[in-house]
Amino acid sequence: xxxxxxxxxxxxxxxxxxxxxxxxxxxxxxxxxxxxxxxxxxxxxxxxxxxxxxxxxxxxxxxxxxxxxxxxxxxxxxxxxxxxxxxxxxxxxxxxxxxxxxxxxxxxxxxxxxxxxxxxxxxxxxxxxxxxxxxxxxxxxxxxxxxxxxxxxxxxxxxxxxxxxxxxxxxxxxxxxxxxxxxxxxxxxxxxxxxxxxxxxxxxxxxxxxxxxxxxxxxxxxxxxxxxxxxxxxxxxxxxxxxxxxxxxxxxxxxxxxxxxxxxxxxxxxxxxxxxxxxxxxxxxxxxxxxxxxxxxxxxxxxxxxxxxxxxxxxxxxxxxxxxxxxxxxxxxxxxxxxxxxxxxxxxxxxxxxxxxxxxxxxxxxxxxxxxxxxxxxxxxxxxxxxxxxxxxxxxxxxxxxxxxxxxxxxxxxxxxxxxxxxxxxxxxxxxxxxxxxxxxxxxxxxxxxxxxxxxxxxxxxxxxxxxxxxxxxxxxxxxxxxxxxxxxxxxxxxx
Amino acid sequence: xxxxxxxxxxxxxxxxxxxxxxxxxxxxxxxxxxxxxxxxxxxxxxxxxxxxxxxxxxxxxxxxxxxxxxxxxxxxxxxxxxxxxxxxxxxxxxxxxxxxxxxxxxxxxxxxxxxxxxxxxxxxxxxxxxxxxxxxxxxxxxxxxxxxxxxxxxxxxxxxxxxxxxxxxxxxxxxxxxxxxxxxxxxxxxxxxxxxxxxxxxxxxxxxxxxxxxxxxxxxxxxxxxxxxxxxxxxxxxxxxxxxxxxxxxxxxxxxxxxxxxxxxxxxxxxxxxxxxxxxxxxxxxxxxxxxxxxxxxxxxxxxxxxxx
Numbered sequence: 001x002x003x004x005x006x007x008x009x010x011x012x013x014x015x016x017x018x019x020x021x022x023x024x025x026x027x028x029x030x031x032x033x034x035x036x037x038x039x040x041x042x043x044x045x046x047x048x049x050x051x052x053x054x055x056x057x058x059x060x061x062x063x064x065x066x067x068x069x070x071x072x073x074x075x076x077x078x079x080x081x082x083x084x085x086x087x088x089x090x091x092x093x094x095x096x097x098x099x100x101x102x103x104x105x106x107x108x109x110x111x112x113x114x115x116x117x118x119x120x121x122x123x124x125x126x127x128x129x130x131x132x133x134x135x136x137x138x139x140x141x142x143x144x145x146x147x148x149x150x151x152x153x154x155x156x157x158x159x160x161x162x163x164x165x166x167x168x169x170x171x172x173x174x175x176x177x178x179x180x181x182x183x184x185x186x187x188x189x190x191x192x193x194x195x196x197x198x199x200x201x202x203x204x205x206x207x208x209x210x211x212x213x214x215x216x217x218x219x220x221x222x223x224x225x226x227x228x229x230x231x232x233x234x235x236x237x238x239x240x241x242x243x244x245x246x247x248x249x250x251x252x253x254x255x256x257x258x259x260x261x262x263x264x265x266x267x268x269x270x271x272x273x274x275x276x277x278x279x280x281x282x283x284x285x286x287x288x289x290x291x292x293x294x295x296x297x298x299x300x301x302x303x304x305x306x307x308x309x310x311x312x313x314x315x316x317x318x319x320x321x322x323x324x325x326x327x328x329x330x331x332x333x334x335x336x337x338x339x340x341x342x343x344x345x346x347x348x349x350x351x352x353x354x355x356x357x358x359x360x361x362x363x364x365x366x367x368x369x370x371x372x373x374x375x376x377x378x379x380x381x382x383x384x385x386x387x388x389x390x391x392x393x394x395x396x397x398x399x400x401x402x403x404x405x406x407x408x409x410x411x412x413x414x415x416x417x418x419x420x421x422x423x424x425x426x427x428x429x430x431x432x433x434x435x436x437x438x439x440x441x442x443x444x445x446x447x448x449x450x451x452x453x454x455x456x457x458x459x460x461x462x463x464x465x466x467x468x469x470x471x472x473x474x475x476x477x478x479x480x481x482x483x484x485x486x487x488x489x490x491x492x493x494x495x496x
Numbered sequence: 497x498x499x500x501x502x503x504x505x506x507x508x509x510x511x512x513x514x515x516x517x518x519x520x521x522x523x524x525x526x527x528x529x530x531x532x533x534x535x536x537x538x539x540x541x542x543x544x545x546x547x548x549x550x551x552x553x554x555x556x557x558x559x560x561x562x563x564x565x566x567x568x569x570x571x572x573x574x575x576x577x578x579x580x581x582x583x584x585x586x587x588x589x590x591x592x593x594x595x596x597x598x599x600x601x602x603x604x605x606x607x608x609x610x611x612x613x614x615x616x617x618x619x620x621x622x623x624x625x626x627x628x629x630x631x632x633x634x635x636x637x638x639x640x641x642x643x644x645x646x647x648x649x650x651x652x653x654x655x656x657x658x659x660x661x662x663x664x665x666x667x668x669x670x671x672x673x674x675x676x677x678x679x680x681x682x683x684x685x686x687x688x689x690x691x692x693x694x695x696x697x698x699x700x701x702x703x704x705x706x707x708x709x710x711x712x713x714x715x716x717x718x719x720x721x722x723x724x725x726x727x728x729x730x731x732x733x734x735x736x737x738x739x740x741x742x743x744x745x746x747x748x749x750x751x752x753x754x755x756x757x758x759x760x761x762x763x764x765x766x767x768x769x770x771x772x773x774x775x776x777x778x779x780x781x782x783x784x785x786x787x788x789x790x791x792x793x794x795x796x797x798x799x800x801x802x803x804x805x
Binding site: 470 | 737772
């Protein structure tokens, strides 16, 4: 096959204006951090330093929580749901208006292809605010229980794979339900969260309703441990999720945890094979595989394993890996040196354990962090690459003979976030969906998201749901006295 | 007139549908709670009335109960909702037929007057019926179609989380027990229940109701003994999906925070005990329940499929 030649189609970065350094956004203004060591955020595609960012200390987190508490008691919890909703509608509209600016900044800071930031992250982030805006004055009708009321101040810690989108998943429902937030973006991707502060300002959101503190693990721990936090929402690794669950044990802090995954993407012999190949590619190479629900294990029925293998590899050879700012790029840069090291380590483990490694052999840029789309075949259940999350563009292929075997293999990990099923047989889809222990099952599709659709895991993929009516449950308390603004005093037991 | 020497009952564990003794061979003495009237008269200082030697369950008994619960779980969750509802309703029928025994157990265990004990048993049976009726209703109430922005059919439905460890309330030995067990199993979970430590007898009578009402063996497993001895093993057990810490309130030597921390090992779903702050308070089980307990032990599964011609 002759390779396509594409002319370069670079997106312009003139639309963004990155400051040389950023403070913390607390109480409606940027303030300097007290004490913490500033750190640099780089463009992973070029290793160019984009800006210097503050590290919030425990004192800074305290200031942010206090600002959030003040805004909660004096303003936000007293405001009508209709008015809260109007602020969220404003935010949704401003994100739509400034979508290009945010998309370019996201791509620069994260390394994801501009076409994904532009067509997925930004539209979905705006949609999350728009969807939750409408809930703000309808919580009494959401079947959440009697007298739904806000919890108070929510601490939110988001990962680097979808920085702005995860911010939207966290902030939109929290604010809609009347809570105020202290949010920490990931240390490698803080810029869109800091730019979001200017959206809050343009929307004239009352000061202190949204506070953004930057930093790494220590800053996150300070949020988790702060006694003024009523609820935590975390998206990230299962290991950190367990640390958070331990940290809040014995307290009345609530938590929702959206953690790792090792999704099986199951291909039956009657599957529409070309669509399945596209689904596999989307499932594991979307966002460089930096997706907690990525379809990182292909389970293919034995009779079509060879055919699928050759079709998949032929398709992967056409993936364009490179400059994330190029509108034709399919696979961008790995987010950080640290993550690249992790991927390389796991790939070495896969080879050492005897699986066969194949990659597309494409050219990679000289600067930045890159990894070729990689397929492991001959993988067995016990291989670490079949059990552990790699969080990169690496997929393991396993085979099965019967639907029961596919189910057993799919469920045989500590995770339970998502799964995919490809078959033309409707009854089998429904049976498989019943059997799979996963929070999201995509049948004849993969990696679809929507603000109305609850997302979250079984088992060690975490607890709680984000999105839809279900996502509201994490941000309200029910029963008891009805007076708005009162802190919840659970007398009946409450789930975290 | 000569008095008949009555035939006493041996109180044992209920695991996997059978009634074994503790594998440890141990037992402990269970005494009646002083009645409110006796307490008022100041005669509570009299030697308390001996009721029975209950089995003193061990770590191994708790682990055996988890194995039985895991084995029973797919079948119970896979039964139709209508079937689960009928089986659980049948439990209430059997409870009604054993009312006299339950009333006596509750009087002895909680020191209630006959009138109050009758009322508590009635409430417990009614509570069981209330939950039984939810089996084929909660999926519609808690699930539904998601109107996604694209050509997809997208539906969310709740389902059971798996094996649930339950620390039953220490004081409310029947109404409290029913109020924590029924919401766990109605959705298809199976349960390992640590009974009230000092008031275990109503739980064993309930086990006899369960064993004679078509509830498959292993769906509810009941272990009597020291909460502080067995709860940590359930909290840290890797094959337990969730834990209800309600019975940590008033339990000797139990720190619910430590149990919750142990439960983080495999990210169990945790229902914290009632109360505010670190204090654990046993809730008032006379209050009308809502769906909170039932929904704590559910997972929401969302299924997508494209639409097309």
